[in-house]
Amino acid sequence: MLLRHTPKEIKERSALVINPAKTCQPVGAMYAALGIHACMPHSHGSQGCCSYHRSALTRHYKEPAMATTSSFTEGSSVFGGQANLIQAIDNIFTIYEPDIIAVHTTCLSETIGDDITQIGRKAKDDGKVPEGKYVIHCNTPSYVGSHVTGFANMCKGMVDYFSEKTGEKKNVFNIIPGFVEPSDMEEIKRLVSAMGIEFIMFPDTSGVLNGPLTGHFSMYPEGGVTIEQLKATGDSTGTLALGDTASSLAAKTLDTKFKVPCEILDLPIGLSATDAFIDTLRKVAGVPVPDSITYERGQMVDLISDMHQYFYGKKVALFGDPDQLVSLTRFLLDLDMKPVHIVTGTPGKKFEKTIQDLTADLPYTVNVKESGDMFLLHQWIKNEPVDLLIGNTYGKYIARDEDIPFLRHGFPILDRVGHSYFPTVGYKGGIRLLEKILDLLLDRIDRDAKEESFELVL
């Protein structure tokens, strides 16, 4: 057994986290910053932070994840990181020539209290920021929130630094896609375009972290939201924020600063969340839903209907990020599956309440925990076994020990590919999720069937 020391008996822990279901803020900020065109994310801290985050992103996307670091030493930790950051800014613009440097902090620079706004201003005054280039930042103390919080903070940073209001309202919608895959961002763009709606999506990592092999390395691939687009977000008619935890902060900032109203929606994963997304788009933009989208929806419903017997009543344990978990839970309920254990490492009391409300009609109480960990999830599973586990790659240890079919979903996925190319959002993405879940459940039926009941047709 790989997790041989995990006991069934659950003891309350107040200090020790075991097998976390989250990581720290900066990696989320780095990911979001990669969704700006020609941007160099910069980690203001020790080299290790940047190295770890780049490694995690590279392993997940199987793509270059470029980012620089302030390379703190003991001296900079004592005297402050201003000199390091200014030198870094100079070097980055000289050597790597991005249009923007997007700085995020770390627990180190936050603890010593470096003021990035002031340092950025000094860099500019010292002539280290070339004309027409930008240094933006957000604060991402690793001891607050999680990687999702970091993503949210960098989205807010984009608004803080770029969004402008010219006074001329445009029939354009801002879309903040949430901490999802490049393929998901691409799919959201396809759906919104199909509805004939003009939009600005930020951040947008499609075309950055799922690029082709051409024989030429490009530090700044074609994808990513542009500075012009970011500036224009203040003139948009409204903002759709997908995923409360990842996207609402930037959306609300646009509302407060520029009176751009916002709708905060669940990530469009699964039937009802995608329905809500499309229906909201239709209403806010005042456009009809094209037949092509209704057709895709119908295909998804067809598949649910065709295979309902295999989904019905299956117990599921899930872990990951709040926004994904809320939508996935709704989807499981759409399918008459039974979510029984749900854990996120990301703190926030709202999460438990949302899940409890969603599952209020179930004839049992769902185990749900924010600031939880995978050790607790595993213990819950030992006490009440499940038919399916959904979560990031780290779940494979539980899945193997407990012999549970395992669907990889979320961040990070280190041992499988596909997530960069095939979305799980929208109806098409929902169909892919259904296919994956079915593959797992049906493979299990095939594996466990007695010879006489081993069926050709399922």
Next chain:
Amino acid sequence: MESTAENITYSKESIEELKQDILKKYPTKVARKRAKQIIINKIDEGDAVPEIGANTRTVPGILTQRGCTYAGCKGVILGPTRDLVNIVHGPIGCSFYAWLTRRNQTRPVDDNDENFMTYCFSTDMQDSDIVFGGEGKLRQAVQEAYDLFHPKAISIFATCPVGLIGDDIHQVAREMKEKLGINVFAFSCEGYKGVSQSAGHHIANNGIFKHVVGEDDTVKEGEYKINLLGEYNIGGDGFEIDRILEECGIQVVSTFSGNSTYGQFANCHTADLNTVMCHRSINYVAEMMETKFGIPWIKINFIGAKSTAKSLRKIADYFGEQKLKDRVEEVIAREMPEVEKVMMDVRSRCEGKTAMMFVGGSRAHHYQELFNEMGMKTLSAGYEFAHRDDYEGRKVLPTIKIDADSRNIEELEVEQDPARYKPRKTDEQMKALADQGYTFKDYKGMMPEMEANSLVIDDISHYETERLIEFYEPDIVCAGIKEKFVVQKSGVPMKQLHSYDSGGPYAGFRGAVNFYKEIDRMVNSKVKTYLKAPWQKNPELSGHYVWE
């Protein structure tokens, strides 16, 4: 004409031109610093090579391969010890990223054997802990770990904010050791200490030496007992080395730290020879063990079939008994035919191809052996976190200046153990070995073994890598995960030599075979013929298509 590795040469002038051209891109101060770390190799009498700048700070803003001190301490050195509960005191990220990502394999003896390597432990510090201090939480976390698992020992690792807010993790460790009656010890391995992972290796090894080595005096059975230092069992390297040593009748008392246990560290002082694989990460442990317990050390290398054979012979020569020498020869004779068969096969396709390697503190050197065996040439190489002695050889040790960053890392004062110091060889025996040309505590370094005019680069940056690929057009590049896809986007295959891209083992005889096959697969991959679509190769349409 088929090129062979031998006839690929570059003039000093062309390399100097490349170097100057690379430096041009940098701001003046940076260029001045990098110039000392980009060296055109030259071998003079007595293996004298030019001085290289190494183990110095990375310039902020430069895209570096390097990680931090914590990564070196927790991730590299203590990561592979399966029966330790390693609690990381800090925000969640540091523990999360060091969780199972290095591929150091471990093999518990049975289902009841302790193995915590699949677990990730953290105090997950929150802002209130940063403001009010995290010692209480750490103490409680140690208690909870003990209550749940009753491990043999618990170790504590500091992350950046811990040092800044002044949590006394060593005091907490002492208190909990007293309270729980098990060994509890802590490492002040804050990420900002030192200039790279190397500082963390040192802090980790010092800690193990101080808190664990010598705790268990049981002398185990075995005629030829060695420690294997600086072997981390990535991809099962250590398993292959253990297999070979076992066949030779050589007992490994402890490995630092691949597939290791707490008990191995505690007992390692009972071995009769220390063999050092990765000189960088552990030579000081070998030195300290010699001073304290009288165990001599030699440098060995199990990367490359010929190096493996050479290392086995060196171990046998140390013990000096014919019985052992014969057995070693038998093992080599048994293993080599398969190695040579595959070697000759891959040579027919790989001979004359070229490589660049920028990795580790020993790997960029060791792996040149494997490439040589395949008829491939290493055009340019460098380390990520090594020191001058790893490049130029231990002969330069007295001339290395101790700078402020190195002074931060504790140097242990070690004395002869009054009871347990025991010279393993008499002075006469040592002299006899020396007369035969046998060398102890010797490492020549990478540069004397590379050709003149090859480019040696310390702490290479992304920009330099890109320029080198353009200039050399190598058939393969070896580095780490962050560089992997950057290089491959250029159409050049890239082999990870930290984690082996989920491959391995590459050590020992069977490892060599694995490596030959893997590199053959990569340098002869068809992918580079796929880069252009037919319409990109022939974009011009001449006339209209006529359907027949």
